[in-house]
Amino acid sequence: MKNIAVFASGSGSNFQAIINEIERGELSAHIALLVCDKSEAKAIERAKSHEIDTFVFNPNAYVSKEEFEQEIVDELQTRNIEFIVLAGYMRLIGTTLLRSFEGKIVNIHPSLLPSFPGKDAIGQALLAGVKVTGVTIHYVDEGMDTGQIIAQEAVSVDEDETRETLTTKIQQVEHRLYYKTLKDLLSK
Numbered sequence: 315m316k317n318i319a320v321f322a323s324g325s326g327s328n329f330q331a332i333i334n335e336i337e338r339g340e341l342s343a344h345i346a347l348l349v350c351d352k353s354e355a356k357a358i359e360r361a362k363s364h365e366i367d368t369f370v371f372n373p374n375a376y377v378s379k380e381e382f383e384q385e386i387v388d389e390l391q392t393r394n395i396e397f398i399v400l401a402g403y404m405r406l407i408g409t410t411l412l413r414s415f416e417g418k419i420v421n422i423h424p425s426l427l428p429s430f431p432g433k434d435a436i437g438q439a440l441l442a443g444v445k446v447t448g449v450t451i452h453y454v455d456e457g458m459d460t461g462q463i464i465a466q467e468a469v470s471v472d473e474d475e476t477r478e479t480l481t482t483k484i485q486q487v488e489h490r491l492y493y494k495t496l497k498d499l500l501s502k
């Protein structure tokens with residue numbers, strides 16, 4: 315069974331879905347660490363209630379991204395972590411982490427990339443008036459949501475769709491697609 319780390323900045327509903335699938339025996343992995351750059355993130359509470367270690371840091375307390383990423387790398391290596399799962403981590407991954415975990419970092423994004431990269435992908439899709447959007451899981455490179463695509467699933471945008479209804483539909487797909495994709499990747 316592989317040791318993995320989840321990186322999150324916010325609610326952590328994808329983090330929770332992964333925890334649930336591990337606890338249900340559907341995904342074989344050990345979440346050895348939650349890395350979080352926001353001290354008030356709900357993801358931290360979720361980690362605590364499942365006795366998952368946390369590394370919470372304040373990016374502003376460091377002189378550079380390299381400095382805090384080196385500290386993260388040290389934390390990950392101490393715990394023999396082999397794989398990094400980004401789940402709403404609102405920060406570009408820099409070369410320090412990328413070099414140490416080459417081909418071992420994945421992200422989930424709420425659109426069919428390469429459409430609507432970056433922030434508020436759901437809002438971008440609604441504004442563009444597309445009839446289909448979706449979810450993408452991809453490897454992480456130095457760009458913004460540009461890495462090689464691993465899995466995608468489409469979600470229809472209905473006539474009366476609101477931000478709330480579309481967010482709910484996308485989250486349902488995310489929570490299922492992420493653990494299924496991880497199941498494949500972690501068995502390799």
Ligand code: GRF
Pocket residue numbers: 322324325326327328329401402403422423424488
């Ligand atoms: C998800 O929509 C994910 O695709 C994006 O950030 C959001 C995180 O949501 N990268 P949550 O914190 O997992 O609820």
